[in-house]
Amino acid sequence: MWRRLVQIRRKFSTKLVVDDVVSRAKRPMRRAQLSSANRIIVKLGSAVITREDECGLALGRLASIVEQVSWLHNNGKEVVLVTSGAVAFGKQRMKHEKLLSQSMRSALLPNSERRDLEPRACAAAGQAGLMALYESMFAQYGISCAQVLLTGYDFLAPEGPQNFLQTLDCLLGMKVVPILNGNDVHSPPPQRNSDLQDVVSIPDNDCLSSLVAISTRADLLIFLSDVDGLFTGHPSDSKSRLIRTYYPEHPMQVSFWGKSRVGLGGMENKLNSAVKAVEGGTPVVIANGTKGEGTILDIVRGRPVGTLVASNGHSELTVSAEQLADQARSGSRALQGLSSEQRASVLHHLASLLVEREEEILAANQRDLDSASDLSGPLRARLSLSPQRLASLADGLRQLAVGEGLELVKRKVPLGVVLVVFESRPDCLPQLAGLAIATGNGLLLKGGSEALHSNRCLHSLVQEALQTVVPAGTVALVDSREEISELLTLEGKIDLAIPRGGQDLVRAVMEMSSGRLPVLGHTEGVCHVFLDQHADLEKALRIVLDSKCSYPAACNALESLLVHSDLLDTPAFTALTSSLKHNGVTVYPGPTLATLLPVPSPVATLGTEYGGLEVTVEVVRSVEEAVEHVNSYGSGHTDCIITEDAEAARQFLSGVDSACVFHNASTRFSDGYRFGLGAEVGISTGRIHARGPVGKEGLMTSQWVLQGQGHTVADFEGPASTHHYSHVSLKPSVDRGSATNHREPLENTVMN
Numbered sequence: 001m002w003r004r005l006v007q008i009r010r011k012f013s014t015k016l017v018v019d020d021v022v023s024r025a026k027r028p029m030r031r032a033q034l035s036s037a038n039r040i041i042v043k044l045g046s047a048v049i050t051r052e053d054e055c056g057l058a059l060g061r062l063a064s065i066v067e068q069v070s071w072l073h074n075n076g077k078e079v080v081l082v083t084s085g086a087v088a089f090g091k092q093r094m095k096h097e098k099l100l101s102q103s104m105r106s107a108l109l110p111n112s113e114r115r116d117l118e119p120r121a122c123a124a125a126g127q128a129g130l131m132a133l134y135e136s137m138f139a140q141y142g143i144s145c146a147q148v149l150l151t152g153y154d155f156l157a158p159e160g161p162q163n164f165l166q167t168l169d170c171l172l173g174m175k176v177v178p179i180l181n182g183n184d185v186h187s188p189p190p191q192r193n194s195d196l197q198d199v200v201s202i203p204d205n206d207c208l209s210s211l212v213a214i215s216t217r218a219d220l221l222i223f224l225s226d227v228d229g230l231f232t233g234h235p236s237d238s239k240s241r242l243i244r245t246y247y248p249e250h251p252m253q254v255s256f257w258g259k260s261r262v263g264l265g266g267m268e269n270k271l272n273s274a275v276k277a278v279e280g281g282t283p284v285v286i287a288n289g290t291k292g293e294g295t296i297l298d299i300v301r302g303r304p305v306g307t308l309v310a311s312n313g314h315s316e317l318t319v320s321a322e323q324l325a326d327q328a329r330s331g332s333r334a335l336q337g338l339s340s341e342q343r344a345s346v347l348h349h350l351a352s353l354l355v356e357r358e359e360e361i362l363a364a365n366q367r368d369l370d371s372a373s374d375l376s377g378p379l380r381a382r383l384s385l386s387p388q389r390l391a392s393l394a395d396g397l398r399q400l401a402v403g404e405g406l407e408l409v410k411r412k413v414p415l416g417v418v419l420v421v422f423e424s425r426p427d428c429l430p431q432l433a434g435l436a437i438a439t440g441n442g443l444l445l446k447g448g449s450e451a452l453h454s455n456r457c458l459h460s461l462v463q464e465a466l467q468t469v470v471p472a473g474t475v476a477l478v479d480s481r482e483e484i485s486e487l488l489t490l491e492g493k494i495d496l497a498i499p500r501g502g503q504d505l506v507r508a509v510m511e512m513s514s515g516r517l518p519v520l521g522h523t524e525g526v527c528h529v530f531l532d533q534h535a536d537l538e539k540a541l542r543i544v545l546d547s548k549c550s551y552p553a554a555c556n557a558l559e560s561l562l563v564h565s566d567l568l569d570t571p572a573f574t575a576l577t578s579s580l581k582h583n584g585v586t587v588y589p590g591p592t593l594a595t596l597l598p599v600p601s602p603v604a605t606l607g608t609e610y611g612g613l614e615v616t617v618e619v620v621r622s623v624e625e626a627v628e629h630v631n632s633y634g635s636g637h638t639d640c641i642i643t644e645d646a647e648a649a650r651q652f653l654s655g656v657d658s659a660c661v662f663h664n665a666s667t668r669f670s671d672g673y674r675f676g677l678g679a680e681v682g683i684s685t686g687r688i689h690a691r692g693p694v695g696k697e698g699l700m701t702s703q704w705v706l707q708g709q710g711h712t713v714a715d716f717e718g719p720a721s722t723h724h725y726s727h728v729s730l731k732p733s734v735d736r737g738s739a740t741n742h743r744e745p746l747e748n749t750v751m752n
């Protein structure tokens, strides 16, 4: 079968393939681009068309497909249907006929003349029924359709495929939906091993669709089958995974066996046909046509449905999302195999590169800043790098490199592969890479497009530092948003997703992953400082100014200042507000303050993260009220009380339910580097164990190691038990792989 296909293709290619096919084929294709596809070929496999119980056509499914095709057609797209199912449907009809006439035939015909169900005869019978149905369904939408039956000769004729192309053009021009199938009646008899010279049949409709896609220069070919797409192995095997994107330039390991209930070609043939179509310039999506409604429209809208087979633009660097995850996983394993000294040397190398290549990094950063004129003030501030920032990043990496190696029984192990999506701040990149290297994790990074050049520059330095010891793919930079949505569905390939940015980003990541991956949320920072009536004015001034003005774009900057009502008429309050103004800070009164002082109208909403030189000032009457305000309007990030009254401080620190609660200290201390974590994965405002600035421990999990000497549970439990659990604390044991310095003593169960 495949030899015949190759033969047809070879002949076909020499006749038809036009120059621009090569350039069309080399265009990289992303899902989002599918929405601009104009000419779309939809191929329906036999299993989509016929019912599972072999009783007739699957009317519900077909109606939904016809409805979607009609919608596309009525919205200006040129849709060509390629329908299989004539043989399968015809077989059902003929079986019925055969049963009816069985007794008569067996009486009249000698054994030698009884015939089995002949596929060509079945196709002839089935095709008429199929077309009748399509006609009546399309008529519901006011659309006419036309039958086009093709053979290999249509492609191989001396004059080329122009005859049928002209017919197609004419039909499309007249807004008629062409419905294609192979002309099975012209096939050689099934038992004959055909002479390749005389081949006029096309092996199957996957092959036919790809030939049609290439010759009509279609923008998209959709294969609808009875499985969700191309899997790494047979879909019924629990170890198989759906492949979301397949780049022919980077073939993946796929095994094939079996076909659909009634299919002819099988998945291997479908993939081969898809690859040919891609080489001819048409991207392909293989998806399930038997479940759910709207699959075709979802594909055309660029949603991550099925498997996209497309060119990556022949880029050596582009690999699929899954391959990126696989590379990061094997990189993580390689990192785990390194000694702590080797890992520390990578971190030191990266730290030196950040300092030595300062000029290169700042130039890349300047390119981003130059093209970011429309970015809001806070985002622009976060985007900007400086020599000081690079020096402190380098310092943080050197801190990460210090490992003491503590022996643990419940040992710490890397999570595996972590995906971090971050906005604006390029300085996140070396921090996150450092944390991943220190903990032995593979890392996939997606930064904002506004920091493209800075991120690429910093990532190349990470690769440079890494490549002497582990594969470069251990820390990968992901290019497109589309890859992120694919990566977020890769259960088992990615162990944790961390969005670092505003609430919108966190929400988008959670939605895209829809519960398939654990997500460690780092959301906004609406930090409060409460000025108690027993505050020291001098401390208050220093803390408030530092919290607000030292880096207003940071998530740990002050956004809401709460002032005890007793301070309102004091020189302390006046001094504080005028010094804020003096430092360029715009003050917005809260609703209560607005009723007490002759100030302009109050802020519309409390709990705003300004990210710039702006602050809300509100009045509260007690510590309890301050605590309640913070818990209601804060984001659970960092909140501080300024007071000399120990009881007030105790009340605030125990009442406020945030990741970080401070007494007489700037909110800006809330930071992984300042907490001695070297660098931070992010600041978690969630309530799981990783809370506040999350350093290496956020990228680690644990593993229990049990050393026995032939112990069984029966030795400890039940009437014949000879041992008992004593749960005595033991000395810590070995820490696998990580160059980390876990100091917490862990308890171990001893069995005697």
Ligand SMILES: Nc1ncnc2c1ncn2[C@@H]1O[C@H](COP(=O)(O)OP(=O)(O)O)[C@@H](O)[C@H]1O
Residues within 6 Å of the ligand: 044, 045, 046, 047, 048, 224, 225, 226, 227, 229, 230, 231, 232, 233, 234, 235, 254, 255, 256, 257, 258, 259, 260, 261, 262, 263, 264, 265, 266, 267, 268, 270
């Ligand atoms: N690696 C694989 N991924 C997906 N499907 C596979 C794979 N290997 C074999 N198959 C089989 O391929 C079938 C789809 O191909 P095919 O029988 O040609 O379908 P259709 O009739 O829709 O053209 C599926 O039903 C599945 O059983």
Ligand SMILES: N[C@@H](CCC(=O)OP(=O)(O)O)C(=O)O
Residues within 6 Å of the ligand: 044, 045, 046, 047, 083, 084, 085, 086, 087, 088, 123, 181, 182, 183, 184, 203, 204, 205, 206, 262, 263, 264, 265, 266
């Ligand atoms: N012309 C044949 C095509 C068969 C075919 O290619 O089947 P499938 O592999 O299900 O797409 C028919 O209509 O049954």
